[in-house]
Amino acid sequence: MDIKLQQVSYAYSKGTPFEKYALHDVELSIASGTYEAIIGHTGSGKSTILQHFNGLLKPSSGTVHIGDRVVEAGKKAKELKPIRQKVGIVFQFPEHQLFEETVLKDIMFGPMNFGVSEKDAEKRARELITLVGLPDNILEKSPFDLSGGQMRRVAIAGVLAMEPEVIVLDEPTAGLDPRGQKEIMDLFYTLHKEKGLTTILVTHSMEDAARYADRIAIMHEGKCVLTGEPRALFADSATLAKYRLEPPRVVRFQHKVEQMIGKKLSKVCLIEEELAEELGQAIREGRAEQ
Amino acid sequence: MSEILSFNHITFSYTPENAEARKAVQDVSFSVNQGEWIAIVGHNGSGKSTMAKLMCGLLFPEQGEVRIKRDVLTEENLWEIRSQIGMVFQNPDNQFVGATVQDDVAFSLENNGVPYEEMVIRVKEALEQVKMEGFINHEPHHLSGGQKQRVAIAGALAMYPQILILDEATSMLDPQGREEVLKTVQALREKIGLTVLSITHDLEEALLADRVIFMNDGKKYAEGTPAEIFALGDQLVDFGLDLPFATKMTKLLQAQGVQLVGQHMTEEELVNDLWTSNFNK
Known part of the structure; x- marks a missing residue:
């Protein structure tokens, strides 16, 4: 499902003395099947833009296309329900949204609200609990007896139970320990690949953007100022600095090494494994020349 | 150096009625000297935050005792001891009460009946x-994450605490915000000799500490300098943590057949080793 924002502006408390624009003329296209990372400094408009992806916010001006549906400023949005089923948002700390008596009921709540039968919703819940890496006996427990990491997984299963085509992630690993972070990010990446989802990751981790995204959009002061592929975008530290961002740590480290050895490696490396390989290669070639 | 805080064989359970249940903290002992920076690291659910709550009497141990400057923490001296401990939590938005930055910093002073004139001085100070x-007169909610946490630290400092506890205080911040906060804490330590306890799973933050306490499943698994702890290597990863960037990079390079002398914790060390072992020949 393609998502397209055309000249989208959004003002909070519009028409009051507190009116404040959070988005200005944002242009952004996300093609179906893309893993897109949206990065930007705190207050750049990342969270505001995210709420436009399933019609939680309606633009103050401009148009949002979500698949074949259109949400347009000034017009009453009709039929937002199908959009909300197809675009699943995993908010920051999604475990705060858990409310049911049991994990099973909580996961089933979303799909049943959209008319899925009890039997099918239960079937989905049973499949998903394994997929998010939890034992199935957890389904009968209260979500509030689980650890933070387990609650997060249950909440994610609840979003996945809607069988969305687009999944929007707002800092999905905040507060998790390093292993939990990696497991959750790998889970979304596997889902992205296996189910052919469109994945939109809103993050301030340049490392995650570099590791997982096909494309990156940079937000700055309410505008979408730059889009491109991670390798090209992270190669240009000067431009990133203008938007108060830094390349991922591995890229900064590569710059330091290049400065020390007085030559450039053949490419900008986005993950540690890639840089190790590239450096190993350069060192072997250096030895052969001697 | 004098001891400022200690845990002596502390055990705590959230469900004491169930003897079978795993203890959140089990037989943990350690001591902290005045002016030290201690990092407590461990996976989610390893007991780190419970320890923070035990330190300031939000929870009381089932067994063992917490001592602050040799005094055992009890219900009776709780308030006096708490005034010596400042705490900053994970989510900056959850701890603001004032409508403006200065009101917020003044909140605890007002609660403790500090006279107005002195309050003004302490808030400013x-x-x-924290360079804020x-x-x-700004509204706290309109600040960046790093700024919010600095205001939260100021709120704690206004009480002239001896110990500052950071409970995952940087985990929700962007990289710049995290750096701002850590630099602030480092500067404070040098300037006013504050004792810092940071509870974190950010290994780069733990590198700044004098000593690291490594928790696993409610027990103290290891304690030592950052170098000693990170020498544990894959054991850290097995227990849900990660290695600092330079250490991880060193291992990956060695696996590629790149010659390096030993483990590295900082990028500078690693870059220098790379140069001397491989290029400067």
């Missing part, structure tokens, strides 16, 4: 220490 003096 505390905000200067230019924001006294």
Whole structure:
């Protein structure tokens, strides 16, 4: 499902003395099947833009296309329900949204609200609990007896139970320990690949953007100022600095090494494994020349 | 150096009625000297935050005792001891009460009946220490994450604490915000000799500490300098943590057949080793 924002502006408390624009003329296209990372400094408009992806916010001006549906400023949005089923948002700390008596009921709540039968919703819940890496006996427990990491997984299963085509992630690993972070990010990446989802990751981790995204959009002061592929975008530290961002740590480290050895490696490396390989290669070639 | 805080064989359970249940903290002992920076690291659910709550008497141990400057923490001296401990939590938005930055910093002073004139001085002083003096009339909610946490630290400093506890205080911040906060804490330590306990799973933050306490499943698994802890290597990863960037990079390079002398914790060390072992021949 393609998502397209055309000249989208959004003002909070519009028409009051507190009116404040959070988005200005944002242009952004996300093609179906893309893993897109949206990065930007705190207050750049990342969270505001995210709420436009399933019609939680309606633009103050401009148009949002979500698949074949259109949400347009000034017009009453009709039929937002199908959009909300197809675009699943995993908010920051999604475990705060858990409310049911049991994990099973909580996961089933979303799909049943959209008319899925009890039997099918239960079937989905049973499949998903394994997929998010939890034992199935957890389904009968209260979500509030689980650890933070387990609650997060249950909440994610609840979003996945809607069988969305687009999944929007707002800092999905905040507060998790390093292993939990990696497991959750790998889970979304596997889902992205296996189910052919469109994945939109809103993050301030340049490392995650570099590791997982096909494309990156940079937000700055309410505008979408730059889009491109991670390798090209992270190669240009000067431009990133203008938007108060830094390349991922591995890229900064590569710059330091290049400065020390007085030559450039053949490419900008986005993950540690890639840089190790590239450096190993350069060192072997250096030895052969001697 | 004098001891400022200690845990002596502390055990705590959230469900004491169930003897079978795993203890959140089990037989943990350690001591902290005045002016030290201690990092407590461990996976989610390893007991780190419970330890923070035990330190300031939000929870009391089932067994063992917490001592602050040799005094055993009890219900009776709780309030007096708490005034010596400042705490900053994970989510900056959850701990603001004031409508402006200065009101927020003044909140605990007001609660403790500090006279107005002195309050004004202390608020100004505390905000200067975290370099937020230019924001006294700003609304806390309109600050960046790093700025919010600095205001939260100022709120703690205004009480002239001896110990500052950071409970995952940087985990929700962007990289710049995290750096701002850590630099502030480092500067404070040098300037006023504050004792810092940071509870974290950010290994780069743990590198700044004098000593690291490594928790696993409610027990103290290891304790030592950052170098000693990170020498544990894959054991850290097995227990849900990660290695610092330079250490991880060193291992990956060695696996590629790149010659390096030993483990590295900082990028500078690693770059220098790379140069001397491989290029400068």
